[in-house]
Amino acid sequence: MKALVWHGTADIRCDTVPDPRIEDGRDAIIKVTACAICGSDLHLYDHFMPGMKSGDIMGHETMGEVVEVGRDNTALKVGDRIVVPFTITCGQCDQCRRGNFSVCERSNRNRKLAETAFGHTTAGLFGYTHLTGGYPGGQAEYLRVPFADATHIKVPHGVSDETLLFLSDILPTGWQGAVQCDIQPEDTVAIWGCGPVGQMAIRSAILLGAKRVIAIDRVPERLAMARAGGAETIDFSQDNVVSRLNDMTGGKGPEKCIDSVGLEAHATGSLDSMYDRVKQAMMLETDRAHVLREMIYVCRPAGVLSVPGVYGGLLDKIPFGAMMNKGLTLRTGQTHVNRWTGDLLRRIEEGQIDPSFVITHTVGLEDGPAMYRTFRDKQDGCIKVVIKP
Template identity: 55%
Template sequence: MKANCWMGRNTVEVQEVPDPRILNARDAIVRITSTAICGSDLHLYDGYIPTMKRGDILGHEFMGEVVEVGPEVTRLRVGDRVVVPFPIACGNCAACEHGQFSVCENSNPNAGMAEKLMGYAPAGLFGYSHMLGGFAGGQAEYARVPFADVGPIKIEDDLPDEKVLFLSDIFPTAWMGAEMCDIKPGDTIAVWGAGPVGQLTVACAYLMGAEQVISIDRFPYRLEKAKRAGAQTLNYEEVDILDALREITAGRGPDGCIDAVGMEAHHPTTALHAYDRAKQATRMETDRPYALREAILACRNGGTVSVIGVYGGLIDKFPMGSLMNRSLTLRSGQCHVQRYLEPLLGRIRDGDIDPSFVISHRMRLWDAPRGYEMFKNKQDDCNKVVLSP
């Protein structure tokens, strides 16, 4: 089969690779009909996530048709149309029983690698480094899906792929990011990052009852999409974000601040950004946390900072004094996607939201290298790329 493979920093290639096969009685094989390039994939592309190996198959947002199941799979049958969540979860461990699927205790066969960096290992993830399981991803013609009775959700109506594809990651991630702010009617929420996750977070916050959502970015086309989702927008290259948020909230600060940026945050006008770039380039700091720092400083006293942007390791100049002294709550996590699949599919079916509004480009699988370059470099107003094998 053909698959998009990581070949080193800033290099991916579509190659011929062996077809996946059933390795465990609880596996399924899915023929992929739609897959996407995620902003989190760019962290791999840029070389900032450790334990990648040349030839690793990328991709964690995918859906398709079940073509084979292991003998212990009972919920799925050949021919079922499914969306596959990006975290792999066993469904039986203590974490899964508490609905914390992205920290499943049994799905990461390389837990020892992650423990060296993180203390304990999170779940295995599709297409996201050997530290997180070494599982082949979904930017391919076929994928092996472990614990197939726990992860995939069946799509049993005629909803097109594009409406449901993002149940695999970015729609539930956005929902969880807003949910972690415990939004109440009348709240003001600020979202750092107006990429696809940030745009969906704006929509989710309004569905939860926020009165005002503020989207922060620097690319006009992304801010325009956030504005269409209902946000007031701020371009951080044109205004001082802390001052602007104080003015908007009458000096109080947002009730919730959501970091939908993560480890490669950008800010062009500060010495701190130059410091982060230098330390990251020399691997003295793995992540650039400018958006996270700003979200903490901007949040009102007693408010909540929600972190859904991906971080890989260690950060510097963390404003712990602000967090502690102002009674802030910090909440974070890779999304527990399986928890949200049914209710969010219901939202799509009921017409509350159509997540496909984030899509800007549609390509064939073999165009993935061009898609990565366009997405990374914001060419042709590239917002979200969907690939069809």
């Protein structure tokens, strides 16, 4: 089959690789009908995340049709249409029973590596480094789904792939980012990053009843999309974010802050951003923490910081004294996808949200390598790329 394969920094190729096969009785094989490039994939493309090996298949936003089912999998049958959550979940461990699917205790087949890096294992993830299991991803013609009786979202026929695909990651990720804020009717919610996750967080915060949503980015197309979704916007290349947010909130700051950026934060002319880039180059830190610092400084005392943006390693110069003395609450985590998808599928079917609004480019697998660069460099108005194998 054809698949998008990682060969090193900024080196993704469309290669011919072996077809997946059933390896366990709970497995399923799907024929991929749609997949997407995620902002988290760019962390691998730029090689900010450790644990990648040449030959790894990319991708963790995938859906398709079941073409083969393991002997012990009674939840699926050939012909079922499913979206595949990016988190691989056994459905049986203590964390899965609690609904904490992104920290499943059984699905990471390289759990010793994860325990060394993080203290405890996380769930296995598709197409996302050997720290999370080294599982082949879904930017391919076919995908093996481990623990497929638990790791799936069964979806109806007759609704487009484009409408349902983002149940795999960015819609529940934006939703969890907003839910973690415990949004109240009088709240102002500030959201850093107007990429795909930020766009979903904007609409989620509005659906959850926020009084105001203020979105921060510098890319005109992203800012325009944020305004179309109901947000006020700040262009951080033109304004000081902390000063502007204080002005917009009467000096109080937003009650809730969401980091939809993660480890590759950009800033315009800030000393801390230059500091981060120097330390990254010297391998003295792995992640750029500019957004986290801004959120801590500007968030209203007793407010909430929610971090759906991905971080991979070590940060420096975090103003933790400000966080503690202001009484801020920090909530983080990879997305517990299956915790939210039943409600989100209902909202899609009822017309409350159509996640396909974020798509700007649709291509075949052979065009995937070039689209990685287009997406990373924000060229051609690119906000979200869907791939049709």
